[in-house]
Amino acid sequence: MADSTTDQAHLISRRRLLGTAGAAGAAGLVAGSAAGAFGDQAVRDRQAPLTGVGSASVAFHGTHQAGIVQPAQAHGHLAAFDLAPGADRKAAAALLRRWSATAAELMAGQAPKGDDTGIALDAGPASLTVTFGFGHGFFDRTGLADKRPTALDPLPAFTGDALDAKRSDGDLWVQIGADDALVAFHALRVLQKQAAGAARVRWQMNGFNRAPGATERPKTARNLMGQMDGTNNPKPTDANFDERVFVPDGHKGADAWMAGGSYAVVRRIRMLLDSWDNLALERQEKVIGRRKSDGAPLSGGTETTPVDLDKVGPDGALAIAGDAHVRVAAPASNQGAAMLRRAFSYHDGFLDDGAPDAGLLFIAWQADPLKGFVPVQRKLDRGDGLSRFLRHESSGLFAVPGGCAEGEYVGQRLLEG
């Protein structure tokens, strides 16, 4: 797991580097950065050590890439890139090397070399994570088809899909999350500029979650339907967590390079909020199988009480209905199939009929999509009471390699193996 260095003593923010070294020497620490372009004022402004949200950082280097097990941040950007015509394996390797070095700098709160935008100049890393993945087409374009994992075979079509091909798939995928909107956008902009000549943005989506500190104590985030979403996710402390989420070490075969990696299924799921909001609270709760106020299962207890799918109420009916989302999606209903859900909400304005163009950027992480997303979505597609309030509008499946050590880059084992 990538180390989450929230310990204040280990936090390295751009401000702290400058504060410790002193203004004059500090200019050298960010050599090639925007500091020179913004003059003395920016340097003076950055002398006090950062505290709070801005100071938290996540390590870029590690066994797994960051942005999988860490809590989803307040701001997210998802971007898919297609390799430019003529960009080959060498060009792809150079891009991943450049992107990895930049992500490591940004996540440590340092200005990347050559950055002249100044967008995040005053801020610390704000829990920034940058995660890179490869889509199906990447392997053909780089002459690496023999290394493509079978797990990247296209997802089956589902009856409820209304997918927009232009906003689906892609050769490369970047997931960015940060607890500050400018830090998140800055990372996206820097990476997009660095891709010039090698890859072009195919689609891009923006998402959000509640800001840290918005609730009296840390709580499970709510989605735009108002439900607590993420309660029954696999936990890193579960004995089988790694087995479910990450490709095992010592993994053999053409895709041995995926050891320590994970597969991300990305779905832009629009919520039919006008219909949902018109549903009485009791009906809404029945559709999910949990109470809206506190996320407790309708079989009783509190949010964290295990769901009892066999519980029958005084009226003789199942406490959690046959088509309730949590029943249909539960590992117990899917031969143990499970995934780690780490989503962002999105809102892209209003459609012509006045309905919000809003929903969930659903991201499911698993060691094998055929043992995670696919069987569960097949079942939801047929029998989920929630599905009549949802439209799956875009879809992507990406191989997200394991993390890298200092001096290496993400995907090196594939591109140089």
Ligand SMILES: C=CC1=C(C)c2cc3[nH]c(cc4nc(cc5[nH]c(cc1n2)c(C)c5CCC(=O)O)C(CCC(=O)O)=C4C)c(C)c3C=C
């Ligand atoms: C294919 C997998 C899933 C899709 C797609 C999906 C979409 C989706 N879900 C919600 C809201 C909730 N989901 C909840 C639980 C839940 N959902 C899935 C899978 C998919 N959801 C699973 C595996 C689970 C856990 C089931 C269990 O073991 O109990 C919940 C309950 C709280 C929780 O446990 O997170 C809510 C609420 C929405 C709104 C949505 C699409 C927009």
Ligand SMILES: [Fe+2]
């Ligand atoms: Fe769900």
